[in-house]
Amino acid sequence: MTYANALTALADPTRRAVFEQLRRGPSPVSSLAARMPVSRPAVSQHLKALKEAGLVEERADGARRIYSLRREGLMDLRDWLDTFWDEALEAFRREAEQSKQPRGDSK
Amino acid sequence: MTYANALTALADPTRRAVFEQLRRGPSPVSSLAARMPVSRPAVSQHLKALKEAGLVEERADGARRIYSLRREGLMDLRDWLDTFWDEALEAFRREAEQSKQPRGDSK
């Protein structure tokens, strides 16, 4: 269910841009904000959202907060995506669904 | 850039639920709506959004419109996700970025 959090977090263009910038490596907030068209507090808020979604982690360095990617946060999203291809798993899921819910049909 | 459309489309819980239901197979609108807590027009609107995002396709069957998954629509999203793991590609991207923009640093 955590793939849902990743999706909502990454849906916003600005927030996604912040996330993508972190591919360059760990970075303090101001550096990120400098490259963005929005204010620094806006970036802070996005980082908070990303952190709560498990997509980013924070480390303190004196007065600075260094943010970096958390690739594990993308794992669940990746797995969820795969459920749309994996036919074996899908068949299994479909069957489980059916035996659990006799009245279920897609007509 | 089309992964962005997929992300925004799949961010909404209801819309995602519609999308996930289509894993069971192609289905007309009313059947989908029957399993959902929202009205039929709402589902119609979500299907329109999913279609515009390339995640779903529509086929006419008399008065009905049969909707089905378009897995290709997820491809770009999948590829985008992979860019966060592929170190080689990342290094290359980083280098390209740097030679193009001498003043760029992440300090």
Next chain:
DNA sequence: ACTTACGGTAAGTCATGACTTACGCAAATG
């Protein structure tokens, strides 16, 4: 032809959330 199923679109409401400025606090700097 009349009626009923199916579904898209219009119009309007309401909540969410992305942004801003203002502020406060902790750590570095002089």
Next chain:
DNA sequence: CATTTGCGTAAGTCATGACTTACCGTAAGT
């Protein structure tokens, strides 16, 4: 210490978009 740097949070504004009901056309069934 006083000042500056770095960042989070509060409060308020504004746009977006997810839903509703009402309505329309089209295709099937009687």
